[in-house]
Amino acid sequence: MDCCLFYGRPSFSFATLSTGTLRRPIDCGLRFDRRPLIVLASASGSSASKCEFGGLNAPLEPRTPAGRLLSGVLLDDRGRFQFAAREQLEMLAAERDEADARMRLSLGSDEACLHRRIAGLKRDECRDVVEDVMYMLIYYKFSEIGVYPVPRISQCVYNGRLEIWPSRDWELESIHSIEAVEMVREHLNDVVGVRANSNVTESWAITEIERLRLCKLYAASVLYGYFLKSASLRHSLECGLYHSNFNIGDCTHVPVSETFSLESKLVAFGHSSNPRSTSVGQVSYGPVKRPKNLKHYLMGFDRETIQMCARPKSTEALNLIERYTCALFGDKKTGLIESNEIISTSFASLKRFVLEAVAFGSFLLEAENCVNDVYMLEEN
Structure with a gap:
């Protein structure tokens, strides 16, 4: 398979x-566009380098307000991060359950189709937020061992050469x-x-x-x-x-x-x-x-x-x-x-x-x- x-x-x-x-x-x-790749920077320390390890310079950016909120908490108030993440999940669970309850109550009524659609949209919205929360939890775990994930590859390739330094092998094995x-x-x-x-x-x-x-x-x-x-x-x-x-x-x-x-x-x-x-x-x-x-x-x-x-x-x-x-x-x-x-x-x-x-x-x-x-x- x-x-x-x-x-x-x-x-x-x-x-x-x-x-x-x-x-x-x-x-x-995959369909490849054979146009030459525009390389941006070197990982080795060019003055124009954008391959910077630190902060939240990670490949994937949070796409929801909750995800961006948690990224800010992680940077500015790290000790509160886990509480904030749980708080977001509890609110999401309550919102999803409320939408599902309204859908069930409307069964057999003229508004059943509308509430079913609302519940579906709410689930899609919650899924996006949960993915962001999971991502920030992963980033939090990386930060605990003092490792920043590799930035987007296009930021770290210069003249077709890619090098990642420091390697952080010991830290990545320590988990x-x-x-x-x-x-x-x-x-x-x-x-x-x-x-x-x-x-x-x-x-x-x-x-x-x-x-x-x-x-x-x-x-x-x-x-x-x-x-x-x-x-x-x-x-x-x-x-x-x-x-x-x-x-x-x-x-x-x-x-x-x-x-x-x-x-x-x-x-x-x-x-x-x-x-x-x-x-x-x-x-x-x-x-x-x-x-x-x-x-x-x-x-x-x-x-x-x-x-x-x-x-x-x-x-x-x-x-x-x-x-x-x-x-x-x-x-x-x-x-x-x-x-x-x-x-x-x-x-x-x-x-x-x-x-x-x-x-x-x-x-x-x-x-x-x-x-x-x-x-x-x-x-x-």
Whole structure:
């Protein structure tokens, strides 16, 4: 099953991403405008540089008043941010519930159609606000570890060269457990060819990658981060239940690294063979086995469980992944990648992109859970 960006965008499939120099064109289904890309600035410190890390110079701008309010609170009154976010969600939930109640009360009356339309518009409005709240919660999590997300790519490419500095590798890895960091580093090696113990010469060696291929690498790594966080929470739960009479039965082994290589078509934006499935395997009440470490635990997942953990649980989270990725790599006005130029960069910069994307996916799941405690999200 093909992966696709379908949030009002042409669809494309995740293609094979080999390591090293990446030159082969891919059939992505996007319409490219072959006009030369207008590059704006350098990440290395040009006096005209617009690739600035700081404040809220992030690719995606809040599109609702509530989102802009929270961005201001985060900058000016950080200690009040979480309270303000919860306050916005509570107001949204009340407004949506009120519109739904009026719709139900009007059933059978002449105004039923009108109130149904109003309730639908209110839900659309609330969805936009919730996506902004989730985005600001993610940005708040990045700020907690002292990392600013990479700005829009077009601001950071100069004469076809892209470099991201400082790399912030340690900070981006610090959000994961020791076992999860091992899995993240394996993911890095699989999709980029960067080893954890690479020396300086190897890390700063020049490689080339197409803009669209880098976009796909980032999106796949966001999903991997989401999966890893979801699976880690399941693992922690099972470890906590070790002394109880509950046991997850044996599953067919499917290598997780194989699933999240970009050659695989198993993981998709909201697509699976059984999108509503929530099965986690056979449940038995026999002797409980000691929980395995995280890596071996994940190797025991069947395909259905991998899909369940990797697929964003809510429509809002899915939309946010798509909007953010398009904002990071696409044209500022259209959101489309109008030029698929070859970008020269280093393995160190590619590593930064992957680590940031994995962190984004992990923070996305946390934000989704936080929002869902106050405002019931739409099931994906």
